[in-house]
Amino acid sequence: MASLSYIEAINRTLHEEMARDATTFLIGEDIGIYGGVFKATRGLLQEFGPERVIDSPISESLIAGMTVGAAMVGCRPLPEIQFADFISPAFDQIVQQLARFRWRTNGTYSMPVTIRTPYGGGVGGGVFHSQSNEAWFMNVPGLVMVAPSTVRDAAGLLRAAIRSEDPVLYWEHKKLYRSIKDELPEDEEFVTAIGEAHVAREGRDVTAISFGYTHHLAMTAAERLAEDGIEVEVIDLRTLLPLDTPTIKESVAKTGKAVIVHEAPKIGGIGGEIAAVLVVGSLVLACLAVAVVGTVAWPVDGSRGGGEGGQLVQGSRRLRGGIALTFLAVAALAVPLRRRDTFDVLN
């Protein structure tokens, strides 16, 4: 079977799922005629026609909110928000309406809606095309969020999301679109179960927890540390909400140390949430070392801005790769460890 890139896996899965289920439709900006700004939806207009592939006006609230009524009358909507940075006009519809509709109606209606959105830095996108803003949605029970880091999961999680009865926010990393390739399983129906993290590498000394692009940084760091005899267990979260806390806890119970790595600023971020899961209310895990590696508290977490900002960002990018390494090393070697909820790596 031929190798596919991450974005090709997304595109293929959309083709397959739309062919399989005539109630699905795509709606988003520049997704039809243009095939998407990244070409994730290439060929879908030609295959499924303008009735099911809707080039929408620049109306993010509509894109997200119309899916509620469409789902109520029997559709399985697949909206796309062109860049995660532009999801804020749709925030209201996602958070207040989609995520709560099932609860509000006492289970009368579920919302089988999958919202795809490209996020993340490293592609020179600037302030409004680089954010890793998934943490904005962490405080929303009723919503599901997945963020594949591999080609297989890009397909497997997308298929699972589309077939799920819950509203899923599917974060696709821009830097991974064309930078990784893999073969998909022979079984065309394969899914990656939502809600389950993946232990991508086993180790006994320290647990590295990440997702998306930074998962690959964690894997690289683990390989380098292995040369020094430090065995890092690497968890790829895959699902951000609800977090697979059993897998995370189990791993950290074994290693006693955790480093959480993400692109977003640390403040109010997923790292802090996982640190809380690990430390709060757990006697067994009370002697942990938990570190969060994220961006400084600046309003962009992409890798390139302009001028001085750009240098700052680039500096941070270099730092970031290094930080994961340094931290994994520090966390692994620091014995005995003083209890700390988080290390603030950049202070």
Place this chain on the structure above:
Amino acid sequence: MTEETNRRRRGKEEAPPAADTEATLAEEAPESAQEGEYETEDVAAAPAEGSKGDFLSEQRRRESLAIDVTRDFPDKYRLSGAMEGCSDEQKLELFERLVKLRLFDARMRKLFRQGRFEGTYYSQIGQEACDAVLTYQMKRDDFVGPSHRDLGAAVGKGVPLKFLTAQVYNRVDSPDGGRYTACHYWHPDYGVMQPATSIMMNWIAATGAAFGYKMLGKDNVAAAFGGDGATAHGDFHEGCNFAGVHRLPIVYVIQNNLWAESLPLHLTSALENLSDRAKAFGFPGVSIDGNDVLAVWNATRAALERARSGEGPTLIEMKTYRWFGHSDIDPADYRSDDEVEAWMAKDPLPRFSAWLEDEGLLDDETLGGVVERVEEEIETAVDFAESSAKPGAETFLSEVYAESYPGFDVRAGR
């Protein structure tokens, strides 16, 4: 006043409103029992010290006028014309729905003052000719996207009152098992969507339903409701614009009651007719007297036909007025008494009942029957809600997700 009022064939003096109307709607508990409530719960909204008695007696006066659905009104507001395509039976059935709407609303206001249910109550009294007249004409499986002041959307579509009282009381027999919000009337079996409290979410959702019908090749249509204030919201524009582009089968209704909570119309929009907004979306907009059942029937009928035949959306502005506060904790003292009185004179119900009388369709006996049936349904519905259990907090833990996830534990908080 006497010269300008239209003395009815069956004038007030000769035949006062059916005695049992008043009796049934009279307070079951002395209002003094809950007068204190205005002091405790409505600190911000309470009328100035000393005016409370006046305020309550004024509320009662308006309510007793409201339940008199055949009272006199100025001749200039007399209806004329026809209801196109409406059979005599339908005219009477529609009239009964409107009476139901009015008497139910008045009854709920009293129950709220008596502290029989929590939260607040959004009275629609004065606006009965608007949404109910449209939804009455829709098919049961057509989609209705109501907002917070759309009791009529549900009553028009035929949702039995017991589900509405259960909603008001937040009891287990409401369609959401008592977990949602009072006055947010809905029912899945009648195609009435559960309104979101956030303004215009229903507008966008109804637009999506219309899209879904079109995409799935169904011949259903959707209707969305909003107020004058709501037309300033971005979602109004995003929804209408999309529906215009795709010629969706939808009827958009704006009930312009001149106020958005405390905001007067001129601070919402510089337009005189809100239907002019439709020009920006490339489909027709009409402004009509929203207290004229005939005008509303004819305009909504045409709009529904347009939608059903694939010609696309219509925006209908219905000019109307709410007699009471934004909700029942709002004394609405930002409005002048003259304005309220002027609109009460345009009460849609007496205007419609007089027209029915002129048409020879309504007489005392028929009216008596209507009122009797309606009151009986209201009383049964109130009993139903009051004897329906309050949901236990435990029951609220379910239905956060449809699927199960290994890391999710609703009690653990994550």
